Amino acid sequence: NAGVTQTPKFRVLKTGQSMTLLCAQDMNHEYMYWYRQDPGMGLRLIHYSVGEGTTAKGEVPDGYNVSRLKKQNFLLGLESAAPSQTSVYFCASTMGATLSYEQYFGPGTRLTVT
Amino acid sequence: AQTVTQSQPEMSVQEAETVTLSCTYDTSENNYYLFWYKQPPSRQMILVIRQEAYKQQNATENRFSVNFQKAAKSFSLKISDSQLGDTAMYFCAFINAGNNRKLIWGLGTSLAVNP
Numbered sequence: 001n002a003g004v005t006q007t008p009k010f011r012v013l014k015t016g017q018s019m020t021l022l023c024a025q026d027m028n029h030e031y032m033y034w035y036r037q038d039p040g041m042g043l044r045l046i047h048y049s050v051g052e053g054t055t056a057k058g059e060v061p062d063g064y065n066v067s068r069l070k071k072q073n074f075l076l077g078l079e080s081a082a083p084s085q086t087s088v089y090f091c092a093s094t095m096g097a098t099l100s101y102e103q104y105f106g107p108g109t110r111l112t113v114t
Numbered sequence: 115a116q117t118v119t120q121s122q123p124e125m126s127v128q129e130a131e132t133v134t135l136s137c138t139y140d141t142s143e144n145n146y147y148l149f150w151y152k153q154p155p156s157r158q159m160i161l162v163i164r165q166e167a168y169k170q171q172n173a174t175e176n177r178f179s180v181n182f183q184k185a186a187k188s189f190s191l192k193i194s195d196s197q198l199g200d201t202a203m204y205f206c207a208f209i210n211a212g213n214n215r216k217l218i219w220g221l222g223t224s225l226a227v228n229p
Binding site: 031033041042043045048050058088092094101102103105107108 | 158
C-alpha cells in the first residue's frame with residue numbers, strides 16, 4: 001500500500017514550457033486535491049475532484065488545469081509555466097463514503113520556473 | 115468567511131519540556147472537524163491529531179493533546195516531553211462536514227525543539 005505518490009519529485013522548467021504532475025493513490029479515495037505551498041502562505045487549494053470524471057476550482061486555479069480520468073489518478077497541468085508558479089505542489093486524497101475527513105498527502109513536487 | 119488563525123509564526127522549546135501551539139478558527143457551522151498536521155524538514159505532511167466538534171472530550175495521541183474550546187472557537191495543541199523529532203511546521207486546519215471535503219488551513223507555526 002503506497003498511499004499517495006507524486007511524480008516527479010523535482011522539476012525545473014523554463015518560462016513558457018508545459019508539464020504535467022501526476023498524483024496516484026491506491027486507497028480507493030473519492031476525493032483528491034492539488035495544493036501549492038509557498039513560504040509564509042501555508043497551503044492553497046488549486047483544484048480538487050470529488051470523484052472520477054469531475055473537477056472543480058479551488059482558491060488559486062489560474063494557470064493550471066486538471067483531469068481525473070481514472071479514480072486513482074489526478075493530473076495537474078501547467079500549459080505555459082511562469083516564474084510565479086515556482087512552488088512546492090502537494091497532492092492529497094480522502095475518503096468520500098465514510099465520515100473520515102483526514103487528508104492523506106503525497107511527498108510533494110518542488111517546481112522551479114526560470 | 116471561514117478562517118484559521120495561528121498567531122505564533124515561530125516558537126521554540128527545550129527538549130523534554132511542554133509547549134502549546136495556538137489556533138483559532140471561524141465558522142458558522144456546527145458540525146466540523148479540526149486537525150493538526152505536522153510538516154518536518156522532509157516536507158511530508160503528517161496528521162498529528164483530529165478532533166470532532168461534536169465531541170466534548172479533548173483528543174489525545176500519546177504526547178500530543180488538544181484543548182478544544184468550541185464556544186471560543188479555539189483549538190490549541192499541547193506537546194508534552196518535547197523531542198528533537200518534533201521540530202517541524204505545525205498547521206491547524208478544519209473542515210465543515212459535507213463541504214466537498216475542503217480543508218481550511220492556517221499559515222502554520224514553526225516549532226524548534228532545542229537540545
